[in-house]
Each structure stands twice: as C-alpha cells, then as structure tokens.
Amino acid sequence: MKRNIMSKLMGRYLSHQRHMKFKTEPEIEAFLDKRRALNEEKHKQPDQINIKSNLVKDMFDEMQVFRFNFGHHIKNKILYIYGGTFVLQPSAFHWRFMDKLAYETLHEVVMPIYPKAPTYTYRETHAAIEEAYRRLLKETEPENIVIMGDASGANMGLSFVQHLLKQDELPLPGKLYLISPWLDLSLSNPDITEQVQKQDPIQNIFTLQQIAKVWAGDLERKDPRISPMYGSMRGLPPVYMFGGTSEIFYPDMCQLRNYFEAEQQPLHFYEYKDMVTAFPLYPIVESHKVLKQIRKTIDQ
8 A cells, every 4th residue: 555655656746857767768868868958057946945954055166066054063964965867956855855854963964966977977976976075074074974865876975985995095974874775787686576666666677777877988887886786895884774665776775784794794774665766855754754763873
C-alpha cells in the first residue's frame, strides 16, 4: 500500500523533467540537448518556495553558491551536493530540504551549483566540489564541515572523500551523509532485478547508464573515481546512509554495508521500507524522521 501511495506522490509532485524513464537513445539525446541549454541559465530560487532561513547568494569564482543559515556567524557547515543524475539543477524539493536542514541542525547549508553533463564531465564537477570544500576550509575547521548529498550527489560526496584519503593533501570533513547514494554507475548488481526496477517510479537502468556514460567521459563506469562502491572504505569519517527499499540503488546500498562490515568499518544505515530515491526531500512523514535522525547524529 505504501509503495502505491509513494508512486502517486511522485507522479503528482515531480515535474516531467525529473522523470527519467526513457526507452531509446534518441529520447535521451533530445533530453540532454534540452538540459545543455537550460543548464547555461543562472539558477534561481523557485517561485513556490518560501525560504525561512537567511539566504545568501554567493560566488566561488564563476560558480553560483547558495547559503542557508539562521545566524550571521556560523562555524558549522554542511556542504550539500544535490542529486540530479549529473544533469539536472536542484529541484524545489532540494530548496525546501536545504531550508529545513539549516533549521533542524543550525548548521549553515552551502549548496554549490556545480558543472553538469552533457557540457561537462566528472573532471569539471569534481574540481568544482573540491574548490567549494577549499573555500569552506578557509572559514572553519575541517571537523566542523559535513559533506552530504542525495543520489548522484551522494555519489560525488563519497567519491570526493575517498579522493581526499588518497591524495592526503586536504584534511577530511567531520562526517559524511549519503541519501539514496548512487554507488555504482554501471548498475550491474544482479540483485537489481526487473521487479526492483518496476518499483522505482522515477528512473530506469537504461536511462541512468546512458547518462552516466556521458558524464564519465573517458572513464569506465566501474572506475572507483566515479563509482565509489569500488573505492576504499578504510579511514573514512563517520558515514550515515539513508535508503528506501523501493529504489533502484537499494541493492548497492546493501552491498556497501557488506563492504564496510568486511573492512570492520562502522556504517550507520537507516533503511526505510517502501521508500523511493531521495525520499527525504519530499513532503512526507518520513522526511521529518530523517531530519530528526540527522539532527540527533550530526553533533555527536
């Protein structure tokens, strides 16, 4: 019953542009051409969203950045990397969630509008995230920075922290939060069955794989630089993961939990029955529960 309710919610609230169940390559090419033009426009606050927090419009070099906070001197930061399958701008639901996240945690939430496919690949996107992190390190101590993201944004968040571990130049953030992370761009896990795909009302494997191929550029989709499932789990800061059992990414989240256990690394995994990808963003009861769990754990 809950899954049927969620499916109706997705159909009612999500715009056509955020549904990604294409069946042919020409459909995907047309979609990407449209996104190329739209992504060149400056991002603006959605008209229907009334922000309660202080909203600061900033620039990191040529990259737009939006800051949400409830105070003028905020030492605690959340660098939020929003999901959008590497091609979409943040949705109205992202804006709503940023506002609530700032209120619940009393952290300043920093949301950079990073470069996207099809114009850019992982190289430019990863470089932009690193630049945002470097800027925040000038404002506060690394232990005061939390990296958080949903879906493809969670992919980039985990990939970035794994990169920090390898290059040993910049300090690690204090915590890492993954919401419905897309962990393996190949989506080749045999547990992602036809039934699992049917449960997801927003996206399908064919579309995700085709878009991932564009964003991956010269890399194979299983390269650990873009598929953090294959990267190192050792030495990460505390990791908190939220996932729904009705999303395409759920089998990979279970696999990630197995990898953490094999490495004897702690992973705080909050599973929600029948929820779909990035469910905490939507106006449902489960979103309030996730926000409370984040609030409870973020200062521990």
